[in-house]
Structure formats: C-alpha cells, structure tokens
Amino acid sequence: MNTWLEAATWIGLALAAGLISVRTGISVAMVEIMVGVIGGNYLGLEVNTWVNFLAGLGAIVLTFLAGAEVDPAVLKSKFKESVSLGVVGFLFPFLGAFAYAYYVAGWDLQAAQIAGIALSTTSVAIVYAVMVETRLNETELGQIILAACFINDLGTVLALGILFANYDYWMLIFIAATAIVLFLMPKITPAFQERFGRQVSQIEVKYVLFALLLLGGLAGKANSEAVLPAYLLGLALAGFFQREKELLQRMRAAAFAFLTPFYFLKAGLYVSLPAVVGSFGLILILLMVKMVSKFVGIWPLTRLFRYKHREGMYTTLLMCTGLTFGTISALFGLSHHYIDQQQYTILVTVVIASGVIPTIIAQAFFRPRVEAAEAGDVVSISERRPVPEE
Numbered sequence: 001m002n003t004w005l006e007a008a009t010w011i012g013l014a015l016a017a018g019l020i021s022v023r024t025g026i027s028v029a030m031v032e033i034m035v036g037v038i039g040g041n042y043l044g045l046e047v048n049t050w051v052n053f054l055a056g057l058g059a060i061v062l063t064f065l066a067g068a069e070v071d072p073a074v075l076k077s078k079f080k081e082s083v084s085l086g087v088v089g090f091l092f093p094f095l096g097a098f099a100y101a102y103y104v105a106g107w108d109l110q111a112a113q114i115a116g117i118a119l120s121t122t123s124v125a126i127v128y129a130v131m132v133e134t135r136l137n138e139t140e141l142g143q144i145i146l147a148a149c150f151i152n153d154l155g156t157v158l159a160l161g162i163l164f165a166n167y168d169y170w171m172l173i174f175i176a177a178t179a180i181v182l183f184l185m186p187k188i189t190p191a192f193q194e195r196f197g198r199q200v201s202q203i204e205v206k207y208v209l210f211a212l213l214l215l216g217g218l219a220g221k222a223n224s225e226a227v228l229p230a231y232l233l234g235l236a237l238a239g240f241f242q243r244e245k246e247l248l249q250r251m252r253a254a255a256f257a258f259l260t261p262f263y264f265l266k267a268g269l270y271v272s273l274p275a276v277v278g279s280f281g282l283i284l285i286l287l288m289v290k291m292v293s294k295f296v297g298i299w300p301l302t303r304l305f306r307y308k309h310r311e312g313m314y315t316t317l318l319m320c321t322g323l324t325f326g327t328i329s330a331l332f333g334l335s336h337h338y339i340d341q342q343q344y345t346i347l348v349t350v351v352i353a354s355g356v357i358p359t360i361i362a363q364a365f366f367r368p369r370v371e372a373a374e375a376g377d378v379v380s381i382s383e384r385r386p387v388p389e390e
C-alpha cells in the first residue's frame with residue numbers, strides 16, 4: 001500500500017476526530033477511540049510497524065506528561081486526603097472487577113488481572129479538562145481531586161508493571177536504571193535546560209525522549225510496561241515543569257498533534273462491534289462493578305473528611321471516570337495475548353462508558369458552584385446547585 005496515502009488516512013481520521021471534539025465538547029481522546037472503532041469495523045483500517053511505533057511512543061509521552069502535570073505542592077499539602085482517596089479509588093475496583101471476571105465470568109487468572117487493572121483507573125485527562133472548564137482547578141476541592149486521580153493511576157501503572165514482569169536479571173537492571181535516572185534527572189535537568197535549552201534544535205525535548213525510550217526499552221526487556229517508568233519520570237520532573245510551562249506546552253502540542261492520535265485510533269481499531277452487541281450484558285455488569293466499587297470505597301471517605309453532600313458526590317463520580325490508562329492496560333493485555341479481542345472489546349467499551357456516564361451525571365446534578373474571589377486568592381465553592389447554562 002502507498003505509505004503516504006496510508007498515513008494520510010490516519011491523519012485524516014485524527015483531523016476528523018479533532019473537529020468533532022471541538023464541535024461537541026467531548027474529550028478528543030474519546031472521540032479518537034470512537035473514530036478508530038469506525039475505521040476498524042467499516043473502513044478496513046489496519047496497523048503496521050510504523051503505526052505501532054508511533055502509537056507506542058504516543059502512550060509513553062502521554063503517560064509522562066500526565067505525571068509532569070501533577071503539582072507536587074498539592075500532593076504535599078493535601079497528602080492525607082489525596083492518598084486515601086487515590087489508594088481506595090484504585091484498590092476497590094481492582095479487587096471487584098478481578099473477582100467478578102475470575103469467579104463469575106470465568107476468565108483465566110491473567111485475563112482477570114488485566115480486567116481489574118483496566119477498570120481500576122480514573123481519567124486524569126477528563127478530570128483535568130473538567131476542572132479547568134469549571135474553574136474548580138483553582139479550588140481546594142479541585143486540587144485534591146486531581147492529586148487523588150494521580151495516586152489512583154499510579155496504583156494502576158504499578159500493578160501493571162508488577163503483575164506481568166519477568167523477575168530475572170533484566171528486572172534488576174531495569175529497577176537499578178530507573179532508580180538512577182529518577183534520582184539524577186531532577187538534579188541535572190535544570191542545569192541542562194539552562195545550558196542547552198531554548199534552541200531551534202529542541203535539545204531539551206530530545207534529552208527527555210532519550211530517557212523515556214531508554215527506560216521503556218529496559219522495561220520491555222523485563223516484560224514490564226514502558227508507561228511505568230514514564231509516569232514515574234514525569235512525577236520526578238513535575239517540579240521542573242511547573243517552572244518550565246512553555247517547554248511542557250511544546251511537548252504536549254507535539255504529542256497531541258502527532259503521537260497520541262495514533263495510539264487512541266489504534267485502541268479503537270481493535271474494538272469489534274459484533275462483540276459489543278454479543279457481550280452487552282457483561283459490559284453493563286462490569287460498568288456497574290466499577291462504579292459501585294468506587295462508590296463503596298470513596299463515598300465513605302468523603303464523609304470522613306467532612307465533605308458536603310454535593311462535594312462528596314462530585315468527587316466520587318469524577319473518580320469513577322476512566323479513559324487513558326484503562327485503554328493502555330487493555331491494549332497491553334491484548335498485545336501480550338493475556339486477553340483475546342472479545343475481552344479487549346468488553347474492557348475498552350466499559351472504559352469509554354465510564355468516561356462518559358459519571359462525567360455527565362456529575363456535571364448535570366452535583367457540580368459545585370464556583371464563587372469569585374479576590375485576585376491571587378483560591379476561589380471558593382458553594383453547596384448551592386449551579387444555575388443551568390444557556
């Protein structure tokens with residue numbers, strides 16, 4: 001096939017997804033997955049070596065950026081709330097989805113583990129977009145939710161790396177190299193940026209990509225997942241990127257323009273619509289398992305931390321969302337033959353639904369009202385129900 005026409009097809013689908021996202025207000029990642037479903041089921045879209053590479057690099061860079069977006073000051077100041085909500089938000093749905101898939105649905109051990117990991121996630125991308133749109137990212141509640149989402153997804157990435165790794169000498173090399181890089185890069189990077197940054201050749205971007213690809217390659221040798229060191233490295237450099245916003249924006253622009261569309265389109269391409277229809281009952285059950293287990297774990301904690309009713313429901317519903325790490329986990333399972341295409345379709349469909357349904361409910365019925373504050377102050381929120389927008 002003509003490589004350029006094939007590339008034009010993929011980029012054209014990414015362009016269409018972006019236009020739909022702008023017009024509808026739906027997360028572009030979610031639209032790209034749905035466009036990928038159409039491409040795989042009706043347009044004969046197929047993956048090849050270069051698509052696999054770009055999609056894999058997109059997942060690595062996206063995961064790195066998610067870690068780099070976390071504000072270390074928020075994690076430190078709201079440590080108890082963030083860690084408690086994040087750990088419970090991961091653990092309860094992981095155990096619930098694993099138990100149902102293994103003991104009730106009859107999936108084998110590794111497939112059930114992938115199900116638990118994929119459905120334990122929350123969506124930093126969706127939650128962050130909602131926070132910015134509603135200005136809740138400027139409130140204490142919004143900062144706690146964002147930090148809790150990070151802890152939740154960190155548990156997901158760690159579980160993926162721990163449960164499916166090869167524990168041999170490559171694992172020792174991978175752990176040692178990751179520890180060294182995580183220790184040295186926060187110390188070296190500011191000086192490197194000062195000496196070589198802001199050049200036309202974008203040396204600082206290549207410097208970060210080198211570290212990500214090196215650790216990703218060692219993770220692959222250990223049969224772990226490249227997104228694990230990427231997430232940890234993003235967190236390690238989060239303080240640096242809080243000061244270098246312009247560099248972070250350049251990397252984000254490059255990733256979302258050219259890399260992540262290949263990942264999300266590929267994720268949707270493997271979804272089989274006949275399998276969705278045939279497994280619709282199981283999809284609904286697993287969606288309920290994820291949401292109920294999240295509620296059972298998170299809602300009591302919001303009461304313990306004395307959240308008001310609206311704030312507690314809003315926090316719980318946003319923690320029920322899922323998208324990026326859910327699809328990454330499911331695609332990892334499919335690529336390594338831990339799950340088949342039908343199981344992959346089930347999990348990705350549940351992940352997509354969990355990204356849409358809780359967000360709509362939270363925004364429609366439980367969104368706290370943001371009240372104006374003086375310049376430089378953290379804005380406050382009200383328990384009153386917001387006035388519907390025109």
